[in-house]
Amino acid sequence: MMLTEIKIEESKKENKKEFIVNELKEAFSIILYLAAAFCLLATFKALVLIQVNINEFAHLYCVAIVEALVLGKVVAIAQNFRLVKAWDKRALIWSVMYKSVVMTIIVYIANTIEEKIFAHHSNPALHPLIFACAHQIYLLFTFMVLYTATGLNRKLGRGTLVKLMIEK
Numbered sequence: 001m002m003l004t005e006i007k008i009e010e011s012k013k014e015n016k017k018e019f020i021v022n023e024l025k026e027a028f029s030i031i032l033y034l035a036a037a038f039c040l041l042a043t044f045k046a047l048v049l050i051q052v053n054i055n056e057f058a059h060l061y062c063v064a065i066v067e068a069l070v071l072g073k074v075v076a077i078a079q080n081f082r083l084v085k086a087w088d089k090r091a092l093i094w095s096v097m098y099k100s101v102v103m104t105i106i107v108y109i110a111n112t113i114e115e116k117i118f119a120h121h122s123n124p125a126l127h128p129l130i131f132a133c134a135h136q137i138y139l140l141f142t143f144m145v146l147y148t149a150t151g152l153n154r155k156l157g158r159g160t161l162v163k164l165m166i167e168k
Contacts, residue, residue: 009028010050019140023076026076027072027073027076030072030075031068031069031072031073032068033146034067034068034071034072034075034142034146035065035068035069035072037142037145038064038065038067038068039061039064041064041138042057042060042063042064043057043060046060050116054155063097065085070114071107071110074106074107074110074145075103075107075143078103078106079103082105083102084102084103085101086098087099092148092151092152092155094106095116095147095151096144096147096148096151097144099143099147100140100141100143100144100147101140103139104136104139104140104143105148106134107139108139119146149161
């Protein structure tokens with residue numbers, strides 16, 4: 001092998017390594033964001049339950065973190081689908097709305113499949129339709145914030161948004 005061929009192979013390995021590291025960072029940041037969002041929702045649920053002397057803080061936080069781990073993986077994988085990326089060339093507002101709706105539907109389907117396979121959740125105290133609609137609306141807005149941030153990061157340049165938010 002020639003020296004240039006060795007350098008090309010080494011750069012391909014580095015590119016693959018960088019790609020994997022970037023994908024893991026993105027998946028971890030999605031999981032972290034979803035964990036924060038779901039823990040916020042768990043706090044509201046627990047505060048409502050505490051009014052009727054039911055202390056479910058620990059249980060609801062555990063469920064929120066597990067749900068963030070599972071849905072974070074689903075979102076990290078699904079956001080690379082061609083269906084999700086279909087409106088990336090349009091204005092950011094339309095891209096965010098489209099991705100949020102599509103991702104909410106994907107997560108709903110994944111959640112339904114998981115419920116059919118494991119069937120471990122109890123029925124909510126409220127009417128199931130009300131509970132499902134409220135959950136889907138919360139997910140939609142959660143994804144809108146996520147895709148607004150990722151879209152701005154992509155449009156401004158990778159890392160620029162973080163620098164704008166953290167640096168003086």
